[in-house]
Amino acid sequence: MKTTKKIVLPENEMPTAWYNIVADMPTKPMPMLNPKTKQVLTKEDMEPIFAKALIDQEFSQERWIEIPDEVRDLYRIYRPTPLVRASGLEKALDTPAKIYFKNESVSPVGSHKLNSAIPQAYFNKIQGIKHLTTETGAGQWGSSLSIACKHFGLDLRVFMVKVSYEQKPYRKAVMNTYGAQVFASPSAETEIGRKMRQQFPGTNGSLGMAISEAVEEALKDEYTRYALGSVLNHVMLHQTIIGLEAEKQMEIAGDYPDVVIGCFGGGSNFGGISLPFLRHRLVDGKQVRVIAAEPASCPKLTRGKFAYDYGDTEGYTPLLPMYTLGHDFQPASIHAGGLRYHGAGTIISQLRKDGFVEAQAIQQEETFKAGILFAQAEGIIPAPESTHAISVAIREALKAREEGTEKVILFNLSGHGLIDMMSYEKYLQGGLHNFEIEQSTIDSSIESIQSLQP
Amino acid sequence: MKTTKKIVLPENEMPTAWYNIVADMPTKPMPMLNPKTKQVLTKEDMEPIFAKALIDQEFSQERWIEIPDEVRDLYRIYRPTPLVRASGLEKALDTPAKIYFKNESVSPVGSHKLNSAIPQAYFNKIQGIKHLTTETGAGQWGSSLSIACKHFGLDLRVFMVKVSYEQKPYRKAVMNTYGAQVFASPSAETEIGRKMRQQFPGTNGSLGMAISEAVEEALKDEYTRYALGSVLNHVMLHQTIIGLEAEKQMEIAGDYPDVVIGCFGGGSNFGGISLPFLRHRLVDGKQVRVIAAEPASCPKLTRGKFAYDYGDTEGYTPLLPMYTLGHDFQPASIHAGGLRYHGAGTIISQLRKDGFVEAQAIQQEETFKAGILFAQAEGIIPAPESTHAISVAIREALKAREEGTEKVILFNLSGHGLIDMMSYEKYLQGGLHNFEIEQSTIDSSIESIQSLQP
Secondary structure, eight states, rough: OOOOOOOOOOOGSSSEEEGGGGOOOSSSSOOOTTTOOOOOOOOHHTTTSSHHHHHHHHHHOSSSEEEHHHHHHHTTTSSSSOOOOOHHHHHHOOOSEOOOOOEEEGGSSSTHHHHHHHHHHHHHHTTTTTTTEEEESSHHHHHHHHHHHHHHEEEEEEEEEEEHHHOOHHHHHHHHHHHOEEHHHHHOOSHHHHHHHHHHHOOOHHHHHHHHHHHHHHTTOOOOOOOSSSSSSSHHHHHHHHHHHHHHHHHTTTTOEEEEEEESSHHHHHHHHHHHHHHHHHHHHHOOOEOOOOOOOSSSSHHHHEEEESSSSOOOOOOHHHHETTTTOOOOOOSOOGGGOSSSHHHHHHHHHHHOEEEEEEOHHHHHHHHHHHHHHHHHOBTTTTTHHHHHHHHHHHHHHHHHHOEEEEEOOOOOOOOHHHHHHHHHHOOOOOOOOHHHHHHHHTTTTTGGGO | OOOOOOOOGGGGGSOOOEEOOGGOSSSSSOBBTTTTOOOOHHHHHHHHTTTHHHHHHHHHHOHHHHHHHHHHHHTTHHHHOEEEEEEEHHHHTSSSSEEEEEEEEGSSSBTTTTHHHHHHHHHHHHHOOOEEEEEEEESSHHHHHHHHHHEEETTEEEEEEHHHHOHHHHHHHHHHHOOOEEEEEOOOOOOHHHHHHHHSSTOOOOOOHHHHHHHHHHTTOOOEEEESSSSSSHHHHHHHHHHHHHHHHHHHHTTTOOOOEEOSEEEEEHHHHHHHHHHHHHHOOOEEEEEEEEETSOOOHHHHHHEEEEEESSSSEEEEEEEEOTTOOOOOSOOOOOGSSSSSHHHHHHHTTTTTTTOOOOOHHHHHHHHHHHHHHOOOOOOHHHHHHHHHHHHHHHHHHHTTTTOEEEEEBBBBTTTTTHHHHHTTOOOOOOOHHHHHHHHHHTTTTTOOOO
């Protein structure tokens, strides 16, 4: 009897609650601050922007938060996702390590983002909200929220970073197919958008600008709210479904991971796979390591500073306590668009500060080399973001070979790369390079947020 | 307890043999003919082109043909695929019908083509073949064969129809990522390619030309063979894994289909889903209907003629007994590129002739409307090819509503559309139209194959 390739969890064993690690953190995350007053941000401050249930989750210290039936129903379109034994990759690396990956690429949009889009749309819906706004960079988040809004009968307006809007017409078409409206940001739809267009004609846009536009629209009336796809605690919470399923599946496989790896942008897929395992370390003292794989061109966890900073580039959001490169930091335009974010979510930042989270920065060439090795060994072409996690998994597997240890490695395949094939083409043609950042660049960017500290 | 959304078959229940319907056909398919002599084609005639084991399958009358372990191992990357209850679509249509679909879009290339690519690469490999050649239109077949060849250590040269090569750079990048070489056809690599380029400068290429180039290369030496992704009996055979799994899954669901639907190009995905069910009709007298969904712009089953014709446009292949529009027929450039083929495979043609296979022709606008309804209801954006099957499923579900009957409908979702989003974008912008074909056009195209008849 062969080892099972895919460990499949039956639908009726899908977790019924999300895991909130705040309950188990030895040091609780520091509070968000109102950027004007530098006072602690209250739930009421957030109510014009987010649905109340999501704000409650944002502030919650409860360990388990129930997943509503309506959310689980929609999860069942693609969940539970398979846990896969990467036997092809193990063979290619000639490693004694056992490598597993959680395959989030099987969702209809091809990534994990739907895990939070569904509950966000749901909780807005039951509050009576009619319209949502959001921003999207690479387009995964916007696509996910488009499906979720269509299902729950909300309409959605997406502000898509202009350069992505132009370079990724497929992603825009996906959102349109699901019935969402998509605007290149900065757009003519908002005050801030019009101001930006005047001030910086020909700008490529940025995630920060797009967030500012989406938030401005959300504030327009009482039936409109805003939704964010990463960074915040409630997003991290929803994504724990990944790790909770993986926990059950690893048990079925009869293994326990020595190391859990996720790529790192704002933290949502990394937190999703790793927090349920980190719980075993916090609560049961298990020796599980968790590693965030970040791009060398946007190295907030390895070279950033723990400080209060804005979530966007324009300074409209609350101040968040996080590892940051400074909100003015301009990452090189690498192909892992989803990882080009200046800061790390509050929960992960605190856990990193307290020594529970490791981080490794990886150059672009290493990630694409890893992506192609994985594609040829396992069949699935990974998203450029996910190749960062694969790179670290490969590093760990090669170390296991050197040491002759039968390590168990688990990583999250956050998405497939079928909509990002031009990046691979460019790499194969030798047109894709590494980016080195001068320390002085990081220093001066971080210097500029000094005045924001309370 | 909710109805299960996805009926998942455990890996160890994956079928161990393919089903060869020839064993149960009341009238056996007519033989292929040598185009020069019009004599019955022998196995030996085919040996310079195809692996011997595949030729044996092509001529076999055995009912069950064992799936080698090495093939099943690789199938396990994505198989068994889920059978999904289309509860969202049922609700959107307000129909009493139960709709199920087999989700072949979960394969790494996003379609069913890998089901035949894997065994074709395998049987060539064990014969000692080192190089494969093939053609690809939309690129699904070429991508699938690229993965399979990489796995079994064969190198692969793909001749890709020039217009697709230019319009679908993502598909080319997928093949390159898996390590295949891809040439725009007609290419400078072959005699026939060079001749075509001279004779028709600026030609868009065609599947027929690309086949001719790939076959020419395969004939070059004894270590090179050719692989075809549809039409032939052995391809149909490999694809029956779809229907065999669905048969077990429908049993788990406690239902049996009244009607089984697949979109129709050369017949591979249609045969794959339907032949195992048609067996119940041939052997047990079950009243199951099977319907081929073809594009109105390439209506070989509804408006073509049963006759001997070439498989390619240049007349290099054997003569096949099939429903055909004539090998010179030029279908309009619809977006379902995989369905733009002038003929139907021999087995399906004979079954159609004998009244076991129904067919419906669908216009492009209806298919995209159905695709968007499906995407919004079920989350998955279907391939333009698959929207033809969805259209017929919707027609049947609406008929069930009119008649008030609880019909059970099963269709094959042969692939997702994430790499074909520009077609959706074009539809949403109103730029995509129906095509009517004059009967005289079909008549004259069919007239031209009169001389080929024995």
